[in-house]
Amino acid sequence: MTDLDPVEAVDLDIYDSGPLPWSRAHDRLAAELPKAETPLFLGTVRPDGRPHSAAVGAFWHDGDLYFTSGPGTRKSRNLAVNPACTISVRLTGVDLVLEGEAARTVDPDVLAHVAAGYRAGGWPAQVDGDALTAPYSAQSAGPPPWHLYRFTFHTAIGVGTAEPYGATRWSFAR
Template sequence: MDTKNLADLYELPALDWSSVTDRLDAGCDQAPGSGGPDRHTTWLTTIDPDGSPHVTGVGSLWVDGCFWFETGQTTRKGRNLARDPRCTVAIATQEFDLVVEGTVEVVTDRDTVARLAAAWAEGGWPCAVDESGTALTAPFSAPSAGAPPWSVYRVIARSACAVATVAPGGATRWTF
C-alpha cells in the first residue's frame, strides 16, 4: 500500500489507514441519529454509457475489509456495472469523509451471500437468500434497487482518500 499525505501544506500528519478501517469495522448504520450527518449514507458512482457519472445512494456493508452492496442487475447501476465495473463509493462519518475507487464483482458464492444477508438482517433490513442461494430477496428494498432478486456486489478497492473532519485534521490517499 502506498500512502500519500495530502495535507503536507498544512504540516498535518498522514492519516492512518488502520484508524479508517477500525472506524468502518465499528459500523456505519443508516438509522437516523446513528452518526455521520445524522446518519450514514453510502454513495455509489457508476459510469453511464455516454461516460457521465451516475450517483445513487446504496445500503452498504463494510465486511472483511471492503464495501458490499446489493441491487438488481437490471437497474441503471446494475447495467452500468455489468458494462463497466469501475465505480466509487463515498461515505461521511463523524471522523472522516471517505472515497474508495475500484471495481466491483458480483458475488454468487452461497456461503458469502448467506453471511451478508445475515449481516444486513442484523442491521434491520429483513432480507434473506433467495431460492437460488446466490441472490437476496426481502419484503422491501430501496425503490432504486429494482425488483428482487438482488445481486450482491463486492467493491475491490484500487485507492482510497480520506479527509479528517475532526482535529487535528488531515487528508490522505492510499493506493492498494
C-alpha cells in the first residue's frame, strides 16, 4: 500500500499489454521529483477559457505534488479563478498526466518540509513568511517570494514508455 491507492484502475492499452500498476508511477514520482531534469508541465485555464501551460518544478509529499509560482504569474492568476488543472510529467518508463486542483498552502510545517525537499533536489529554497525564496528560480516563476501550491489529483493516466508497456487510468477517492 502506498500513501495513495487508486479506487479504480481502467486498462486503456490497445495492444493487450495489460494495466500498469499504480506503484510504477508512484515510485517514479517519489524518486524523480524535484529533480530539475524531470520535465513537468502545469496546465491551467485562463479566465477566457484558453489553455495555458508552463513548466514547473514539483515535490512529491504525502500523495500530493507541491509547486511554486509567483503571485503575479499567469498560472497563479489562472488558479485564483479556477483551481482545476493538470500536471504532465515524463518519468523513467512512464508518461503521466494527473488531473486535479491546486490551492495555495501557507502551513508552516508543509512549507518547511517542501523547502527541505527542494534543497535536497538541488534548489536552495528557504521559507520566508508564508512563501518560499531562493537566490534564483525559473523565469516562469516570476520574482520572489513564491507561493507554494498543493496539487491534489483525482485522476491519473499513465502510458508505459518502456517494458512492460501498457496504458492505464487510475481514479482516487480524495
